[in-house]
Amino acid sequence: MIAALIIVFREVFEAGLIVGIVLAVTRTVPHRNAWIGGGVLAGVLAACAVAVFAGALSNLFAGMGQELFNALILIIAVVMLTWHNVWMARHGSELAGELRAAGQAVVDGSKSLLALAVVVGVAVLREGSEVVLFLYGVLAGGDTAWGVALGGFAGLALGAAVCLLTYWGLVKIPTRTLFATTTVLIALLAAGMAAQAAAFLEKANWLTMMDNVVWDSGWLLSDGSLLGKALHTLIGYTDQPTAMQLTVYLAILLVTFVLMRLFGGPVKAPQPARG
Amino acid sequence: MSPSQMLSKAPLVAAAVLASIAIAGAAKAQSATEIQLSYKDRKFDPAEISAPANTPIVIKLKNLDAKPMEFESKTLKVEKVVAAGGDATINVRAQKPGRYEFFDEYNEKVARGALMVK
Numbered sequence: 001m002i003a004a005l006i007i008v009f010r011e012v013f014e015a016g017l018i019v020g021i022v023l024a025v026t027r028t029v030p031h032r033n034a035w036i037g038g039g040v041l042a043g044v045l046a047a048c049a050v051a052v053f054a055g056a057l058s059n060l061f062a063g064m065g066q067e068l069f070n071a072l073i074l075i076i077a078v079v080m081l082t083w084h085n086v087w088m089a090r091h092g093s094e095l096a097g098e099l100r101a102a103g104q105a106v107v108d109g110s111k112s113l114l115a116l117a118v119v120v121g122v123a124v125l126r127e128g129s130e131v132v133l134f135l136y137g138v139l140a141g142g143d144t145a146w147g148v149a150l151g152g153f154a155g156l157a158l159g160a161a162v163c164l165l166t167y168w169g170l171v172k173i174p175t176r177t178l179f180a181t182t183t184v185l186i187a188l189l190a191a192g193m194a195a196q197a198a199a200f201l202e203k204a205n206w207l208t209m210m211d212n213v214v215w216d217s218g219w220l221l222s223d224g225s226l227l228g229k230a231l232h233t234l235i236g237y238t239d240q241p242t243a244m245q246l247t248v249y250l251a252i253l254l255v256t257f258v259l260m261r262l263f264g265g266p267v268k269a270p271q272p273a274r275g
Numbered sequence: 276m277s278p279s280q281m282l283s284k285a286p287l288v289a290a291a292v293l294a295s296i297a298i299a300g301a302a303k304a305q306s307a308t309e310i311q312l313s314y315k316d317r318k319f320d321p322a323e324i325s326a327p328a329n330t331p332i333v334i335k336l337k338n339l340d341a342k343p344m345e346f347e348s349k350t351l352k353v354e355k356v357v358a359a360g361g362d363a364t365i366n367v368r369a370q371k372p373g374r375y376e377f378f379d380e381y382n383e384k385v386a387r388g389a390l391m392v393k
Contacts, residue, residue, distance in 0.1 A: 003383070003384070007380065007381065007383075054343060054356055054358045054361075055358030055359075055360075055361040058355075058356070058357070058358060058361060058363055059361075062364070063362075063363060063364035064364070064366075066355060066356060129356075130345060130356060130380075133343045133345070133356060134343075134345075134380075134381050136343070137342035137343050137344075137359075137381060199352075202368070203353070203366055204366070205366050211368060222349070224349040240352065
């Protein structure tokens with residue numbers, strides 16, 4: 001039962017962190033619970049579908065289907081997170097301010113919520129399909145199934161606790177600095193996910209340039225440990241990054257910074273409204 | 276060449292770049308060491324495999340059990356779900372000499388094996 005708890009907790013830990021961050025980022029946006037809840041639900045359903053078709057998925061692309069699928073959904077999440085940051089740089093002050101009609105702000109707000117709901121769905125899907133496969137294997141096996149299932153659900157509950165702790169920790173931050181904090185958090189989250197996507201493409205042999213390992217800090221902090229795993233999710237820490245992963249990581253940070261400068265507005269003169 | 280012509284060539288250039296990356300990948304895969312591995316009743320067979328150092332390794336894993344398993348190695352940075360009765364191809368980048376442990380994440384205590392890189 002303890003083994004099952006650990007396995008399930010390890011898988012849902014990352015999703016818990018991400019959902020917690022997204023809840024904190026959107027805490028002032030109306031209807032956010034429905035959107036985020038929808039994202040989690042869609043993620044769970046998609047995870048079940050992926051688990052059912054795991055064999056078929058694996059066999060795609062000369063046996064590299066799983067790696068490419070993971071890379072693809074990570075790239076989608078990176079685009080959504082970056083878009084959210086750029087959108088907030090442009091509209092964040094308007095949302096809080098007086099310029100816009102409330103109705104329009106809600107419509108725009110839900111566009112950004114959709115992006116974050118997709119991110120939540122992707123996080124749940126990635127970790128969830130492994131949990132579903134594991135629990136299915138146990139229940140199909142018959143031996144000591146109830147104890148293991150109980151452990152599995154306890155692991156899920158612990159993952160939800162991580163989510164709540166992340167949320168409470170972040171909402172303690174005063175509103176004035178919350179925006180800056182979450183912007184940085186989301187940019188690092190996106191950069192880390194992009195580096196992970198690069199790692200999956202490397203495993204699939206689709207990305208073979210610059211695959212030398214730049215450093216090995218496993219002696220200092222293994223990315224298999226709980227702290228290493230938390231940093232892996234939050235800022236993309238890995239103990240043996242390749243030159244390509246590092247380049248992609250820095251490129252995403254740079255792109256986010258440049259796009260936020262280009263489209264962000266309150267400091268500059270008022271820009272003509274677009275779209 | 277006008278700007279619009281150049282733009283219309285862009286997809287071609289992108290395709291050429293992607294193709295050359297794919298060819299480089301294929302060339303790399305050919306020089307890799309291929310190792311056959313099977314998994315049955317929570318045991319890897321053989322439990323110890325070996326490969327030369329500094330060359331890429333490809334592990335061909337067959338899961339003969341009626342349950343899915345997840346092949347994982349922390350030191351090799353590999354994690355892959357294998358469906359019940361399914362097979363999987365696992366690419367491992369060139370490694371330094373040493374002992375690299377792997378296991379089935381769903382049965383971590385009993386289902387273990389190691390790759391010796393010499």
